[in-house]
Amino acid sequence: xxxxxxxxxxxxxxxxxxxxxxxxxxxxxxxxxxxxxxxxxxxxxxxxxxxxxxxxxxxxxxxxxxxxxxxxxxxxxxxxxxxxxxxxxxxxxxxxxxxxxxxxxxxxxxxxxxxxxxxxxxxxxxxxxxxxxxxxxxxxxxxxxxxxxxxxxxxxxxxxxxxxxxxxxxxxxxxxxxxxxxxxxxxxxxxxxxxxxxxxxxxxxxxxxxxxxxxxxxxxxxxxxxxxxxxxxxxxxxxxxxxxxxxxxxxxxxxxxxxxxxxxxxx
Amino acid sequence: xxxxxxxxxxxxxxxxxxxxxxxxxxxxxxxxxxxxxxxxxxxxxxxxxxxxxxxxxxxxxxxxxxxxxxxxxxxxxxxxxxxxxxxxxxxxxxxxxxxxxxxxxxxxxxxxxxxxxxxxxxxxxxxxxxxxxxxxxxxxxxxxxxxxxxxxxxxxxxxxxxxxxxxxxxxxxxxxxxxxxxxxxxxxxxxxxxxxxxxxxxxxxxxxxxxxxxxxxxxxxxxxxxxxxxxxxxxxxxxxxxxxxxxxxxxxxxxxxxxxxxxxxxxxxxxxxxxxxxxxxxxx
Numbered sequence: 394x395x396x397x398x399x400x401x402x403x404x405x406x407x408x409x410x411x412x413x414x415x416x417x418x419x420x421x422x423x424x425x426x427x428x429x430x431x432x433x434x435x436x437x438x439x440x441x442x443x444x445x446x447x448x449x450x451x452x453x454x455x456x457x458x459x460x461x462x463x464x465x466x467x468x469x470x471x472x473x474x475x476x477x478x479x480x481x482x483x484x485x486x487x488x489x490x491x492x493x494x495x496x497x498x499x500x501x502x503x504x505x506x507x508x509x510x511x512x513x514x515x516x517x518x519x520x521x522x523x524x525x526x527x528x529x530x531x532x533x534x535x536x537x538x539x540x541x542x543x544x545x546x547x548x549x550x551x552x553x554x555x556x557x558x559x560x561x562x563x564x565x566x567x568x569x570x571x572x573x574x575x576x577x578x579x580x581x582x583x584x585x586x587x588x589x590x591x592x593x594x595x596x597x598x599x600x601x602x603x604x605x606x607x608x609x610x611x612x613x614x615x616x617x618x619x620x621x622x623x624x625x626x627x628x629x630x631x632x633x634x635x636x637x638x639x640x641x642x643x644x645x646x647x648x649x650x651x652x653x654x655x656x657x658x659x660x
Numbered sequence: 661x662x663x664x665x666x667x668x669x670x671x672x673x674x675x676x677x678x679x680x681x682x683x684x685x686x687x688x689x690x691x692x693x694x695x696x697x698x699x700x701x702x703x704x705x706x707x708x709x710x711x712x713x714x715x716x717x718x719x720x721x722x723x724x725x726x727x728x729x730x731x732x733x734x735x736x737x738x739x740x741x742x743x744x745x746x747x748x749x750x751x752x753x754x755x756x757x758x759x760x761x762x763x764x765x766x767x768x769x770x771x772x773x774x775x776x777x778x779x780x781x782x783x784x785x786x787x788x789x790x791x792x793x794x795x796x797x798x799x800x801x802x803x804x805x806x807x808x809x810x811x812x813x814x815x816x817x818x819x820x821x822x823x824x825x826x827x828x829x830x831x832x833x834x835x836x837x838x839x840x841x842x843x844x845x846x847x848x849x850x851x852x853x854x855x856x857x858x859x860x861x862x863x864x865x866x867x868x869x870x871x872x873x874x875x876x877x878x879x880x881x882x883x884x885x886x887x888x889x890x891x892x893x894x895x896x897x898x899x900x901x902x903x904x905x906x907x908x909x910x911x912x913x914x915x916x917x918x919x920x921x922x923x924x925x926x927x928x929x930x931x932x933x934x935x936x937x938x939x940x941x942x943x944x
Contacts, residue, residue: 447845465848476840479847481864481941490860495851499859535941555850 394459395420396591397444397559402453403620404439413439415620416453419610423558426585426592428606430599430645435612436621437595441563444593445469457559467495470552470560470590474567477548478536484547485532488518491555521550525580542573549581553588562594566601578605599645603629603638611645710911718911722748747900748916752923754895758813758885762820763874769825770870773832778844778858783833790829798823799887806892816888823884824877831873835866868942871935875928882924 399419405412413436421427431437442448443455446462446469454461457468465471478487492514497507522532525546536544545565552560562581566574582605585592596602602609606629613624625645630637664670672680696709710718725735726745735742743749776783776790802819809815839862847861889898897920904913935942 442845445845445849447841447848465845467849467851469849471842471846471849473842473846476842477846479843479861479865481939490847490852491850494847494853494856494860498853499855537941537943551850552846557849 396423396458397421397593398456398459399440399444400454400456402440402443402450402455404436404443404448404450405620410451412618412620414443414450414612415615415622417612417621417623419623419626421591421593421608423591424589426582426605426607427594428602428609429593429595429612430602430609431597431612431621432614433597435614437597437612438563440612441561441593441595444559444561445471467491467555468558470555470557472545472548472552472560472562472565474564477565478544478551480536483533483535484522484527484539485515485518487536487547488521488551488554489514491551495555518550518554521554524584525550540573542569542577545569545577546580549584553584553590556588557590559591559593562592564595564597567596567598574601581605599642603642603645609641609645707908707910710914714911715915718909719748719915722746722912722915748919751895751897751900751916752919754893754899755885755889755897756923758816758820758889758896759881761813761817762824762881762885765817765821766825766828766874769821769828770832773829774836774858774863774866776829777833777836778862779854786829787833790826790833793822794826794830796822798884802887802891811892816885816893819888820881820884824880827877827880828870828874832866832870835869835873836862839865868935868939871931875931878924878928878931882920 397420399417399421402414402417403412404414417440429437429440439448443450444457446464446466449463462468478484479490482490489511493502493507493511496510497504501507519529519532522529527543527546531539531543536547539547548565566577569577578601581592581594584590594602594605609625609627609629610623611625611627612621614621627641629641692709693712696706696711699706699709700711723746724739724742725747726742728747772782772786776786798819801822802815805815805818805822809818843861843865844857847857852861885896886898886901889896890902893899897916901913901916904910904916
């Protein structure tokens with residue numbers, strides 16, 4: 394059984410309704426790294442919000458592990474493009490927030506065992522800090538004292554600390570400079586290989602999608618304003634076959650040029 | 661070429677900043693005493709603009725002489741023993757108590773605004789009513805409050821709460837709605853429940869701004885407190901000012917007004933200081 398099953402999902406907004414997604418069918422296996430490509434406004438982020446459960450489709454259903462989820466929960470981690478960290482908490486507190494809040498809630502944190510567990514979680518968080526290339530001293534900083542790239546690293550650590558089965562990333566690197574962006578691509582790829590978490594990565598950058606994903610899905614809006622559909626669903630060849638990847642990149646770029654469906658920009 | 665004094669790019673140095681920031685105070689004080697001196701030269705009995713000696717005597721009497729209703733009626737000459745029996749202390753204590761109760765009653769107002777902003781059904785239930793209530797001139801409710809609650813403390817405190825709470829509720833509501841939805845979704849994905857999101861994510865983020873909003877409403881709090889005390893009270897700073905107005909006691913009224921301003925300044929400074937210490941991440 395696939396981990397994520399998107400069954401003929403449609404979504405529209407406003408009155409009169411404007412269709413954004415039209416009959417999306419997809420199934421994603423556990424451990425896949427899926428990049429969702431598409432023009433701005435084609436519904437990539439909408440698809441992610443539907444997967445998160447923060448919005449409900451007007452038609453169709455989304456099953457995660459065979460179950461419909463009507464609101465966001467721990468099974469799906471989330472890294473948005475911005476506002477990804479809580480500004481009032483230090484880096485360490487941001488990373489430990491998930492386990493702390495899910496294990497102790499609002500009131501049980503006054504219990505004595507909380508302090509012991511908190512120390513353990515902070516040790517784990519420090520380990521995560523090292524893995525994402527930050528120093529121990531960064532742990533006591535507030536998010537606004539970090540650069541954009543560092544903030545996104547912390548946001549990834551924060552999401553992974555809760556050990557979600559699925560990690561949903563919404564243009565998480567689009568605000569970063571090209572150098573930091575490449576570093577982050579390597580980091581998320583290595584974390585994916587280490588943890589085996591299923592990742593859905595929304596981007597409008599063809600090269601980024603091909604560099605990171607094991608599978609690329611292209612969403613494209615229909616000409617009649619009937620909402621976006623899945624236009625392409627491709628397996629990305631192993632990085633040992635650069636020729637095939639280059640051919641694929643060319644193919645995606647051709648689509649971009651002929652139908653302006655994909656914005657291709659080198660990272 | 662350096663920027664001119666009236667240029668947007670002008671950078672006042674330390675000395676200029678110090679002199680200019682105190683200049684209007686100095687001018688105001690000098691003007692007052694010049695006019696006061698002139699009036700007293702024409703009429704030594706003038707009571708409209710007391711001299712500095714008259715005000716010092718008035719303040720000394722208010723701060724160190726036992727209040728009329730105090731059981732102790734003799735002065736010891738020791739400031740720390742005499743001050744707690746003085747009129748100034750008793751009035752300050754009475755007004756501060758009402759002020760403190762009113763501030764404490766603003767806590768539920770903040771929590772209501774938070775829940776209205778976060779929980780759609782709570783928002784739908786209260787928003788229209790609060791928006792309407794916010795437009796009612798609180799002072800026009802004073803007779804109703806006196807009839808409903810009597811002329812005791814409750815009516816005065818209710819006046820302050822009714823006058824200020826809707827603004828605080830709506831401010832908190834708007835601040836809550838201003839929290840990026842990504843953060844709320846993110847908190848849920850990290851395992852937070854509704855109340856974790858409300859109290860550990862949203863309230864913590866908006867609290868410094870809520871405190872600033874309350875700071876900006878301090879003057880309104882004092883305005884309603886003074887209105888209540890002036891109309892129906894037997895103690896308090898505003899009661900004293902209203903009472904002394906009947907006797908043209910400007911030698912005490914002016915120092916009392918300055919004392920109230922100083923107290924409010926200290927409260928405002930204290931809240932700003934606490935805000936900075938409690939929320940080091942927050943930059944205004």
